Amino acid sequence: MTKIIFTAFLAALLSSVGIGQSNTLYADLGAETGMTKIIASAVKRWEKNPVLAAQFKNANTDRLEKSLVQQICSITGGGCTYEGESMKAAHEKMGVTTQQFNALAEDLQLALSEHGIGSATQNRLIALLAPMKRDIVTP
């Protein structure tokens, strides 16, 4: 009995992995209108987060928000071209720690939740951002 439930559950999970999404991730994130609000809310959280605040002290919030929206648009199938600096160039002198990188991600998750983005969609976005740790965090 347990084996049957186990196998059925496993099959369901593995098949869910193969299901393709019909919408682009950008559309599921609410496209430009949605992402602009989400990023604004994320940046507010970053500026207030004690782990991150120091890194945002001198940031040009307006430019940062626009650049982030454009970058997310470019990697999530929104059709934009990211014109900003590479992640490596933008962060190499900042001394970003793994803890700070994760705090960024968590605040972004909170901002996504705040704007009604479900967990599965959030994870699709975080999956694209996670490998950027290699360029953002100072080893």
Place this chain on the structure above:
Amino acid sequence: MRIKPKLRATSVATSIAAALCAIASATTFAQSNMSGKLLATGGVSAIEGAGGGGLATWALITGYGTDAQIGANAHFTAAKLRDYEFASTGVAVGFYDRLEISAATQSFNTKTVLIPISAGLKNYKLKQDVFGVKVRIFGDAIYDQDRWMPQISVGAQFKNNKDDSVIPFLNGALQSNIKNRSTDFYVAASKLYLAQSVLVNAAVRLSKANQFGLLGFEGPEGTGYKPSLEASVAYLLRRDLVLGVEMRSKRGNLRNSALNLSEQAAYDIFLAYFPTKNVSITAAYLDLGQIVGALTADRKQTGAYLSLQVGF
């Protein structure tokens, strides 16, 4: 005659646990709200104390410490099976997302099962201490979303079964030399498929254990290391809620004997809830297969599993 070594083993376990707690609280408890890893990626506690699922070992290092932090967890787990009750208490500390050290003490209450052997064995508890070490070798289960390579860790678990009644009885009945101590070795792989919200873990364990070591090590069917498989698949329902299944094969060395001591694979279906990074609660439906089948009507030992974990 065996009282002294038993006492020593218990006090060693207790003092190591106390020392780990002291190290942990002294170093990073103040930062508990600033713990680095993403929620739920610290995992829950396996029955042997290591970070992972309940049955299957993960390659992830316990706790929420990053490469520059220390994380730690204490767990209390109880399972009520058809004929037995299981409990495990332990601590695990993760250092710099690289090294994990764990200690756990397990108790397996045989309730009324052993009464046919001796009336004095009512509610007899098989007890075992487990000391574990795990090292992350390479890969990163969480960040390497653009690479196929999973996170790989290797580990060892020294198991000290403190029983002085059941194992000697079995050795007499089976003309065997079942041992009280042994060390398991394993290689574990973990990969988070974040875009699909799925975490997959697999481990190969080399062990001489009978029923996780609760019935000792080695026996008439074998004295060497045998490989067994552990696997789990979990779906991240939400940032703080994980649903999954686990399986763990058990080889055992007591097959084909008069008491029907054959073992089967263990399975569970679990739901883990992480309200904060400091607390997690895991509930599961567990099937450990037959355990001393001849005295339990050859029933599978199914039941409920509940685990509380506190840490950072």
